Amino acid sequence: MRIWALISLLPFAAQAQLGLQTGAMQDSGSGAGRCVAAYRSAWIPQNNFISAIWHLDGTVGAVANASVLPSGFTGGPTLTATMAGSNLSYANSSVSIFRQMITGNGNANDIIKTTNTTDLADLPGLTVSMWVNMSFPASNQRLFYKSDNNSSRGYFFVFRTDGSLDFRKVHGSTNMERQSCPLSSTYWASKTWHHLVVTWDGTSTYTGIKYYLDGTEVVHTGSDPRLTGTCTNQASYGGYATGANGTGGFNSDSGYPFILFGVPASSSSNPTSASLTGSMDEVVIWNKALTGAEVSTLYKHQKCN
Known part of the structure; x- marks a missing residue:
């Protein structure tokens, strides 16, 4: 009854948008840390601000x-596969509620991208959540991309070979970026799947970018098994390795598709990065920055199965 009572408080549009299947939801009744997300779209925070959900099934x-990859809700953006070979494939996920996942082998010409370039354009803020199953990167791995070759518009996210996470919001003059302290390869290898989240608050100030790994912010505050333990500049950049404010304002990125897995043939943007080698699942995008508490809730409820 508690599940039905909670769902009844949600706006009807939000219930329809997320396609909540209440019959599949479970509640252990154990209070804090309970596992309730038997259906993947349940318990997603800030559902009225969701711009895209792709289950990659x-x-x-x-x-x-x-082939067209459907949206996770009615009227949402779809993805289209552009394949030069057979280097992207579906497989059953080891996480039961995630059903299938997509795996790539790093071929730059095999990508999935928004069917319409205007989808996810000119967002006032951003949160991208995804689950990845991949080795520690031997080359810079691009996780998502929507830009004009890092020239004057758009944004993209790279997992670098030094273990740092690097999101850039492209500006007319100087790009805004914030680079995390290096992640530990030992910690990364300790789990098969990792939950990665990047948030951007819509400003041109680099402190408006935050990264989250497996439920909590990746910020150097002392001992943290997720980090290498060395990050010489963290005191200058709020617990991060580097930061740069954006200048020159934003230009519209409506003419460029949002891309997962691949790197456009015309792209040589800095940092030079390769297509993803590994698996990806459950990509959710909001048009605002989630809070740390909301990211933590999302992680706990998505991983509980």
């Missing part, structure tokens, strides 16, 4: 060229 096997 499909029939096990190669992703077909020009």
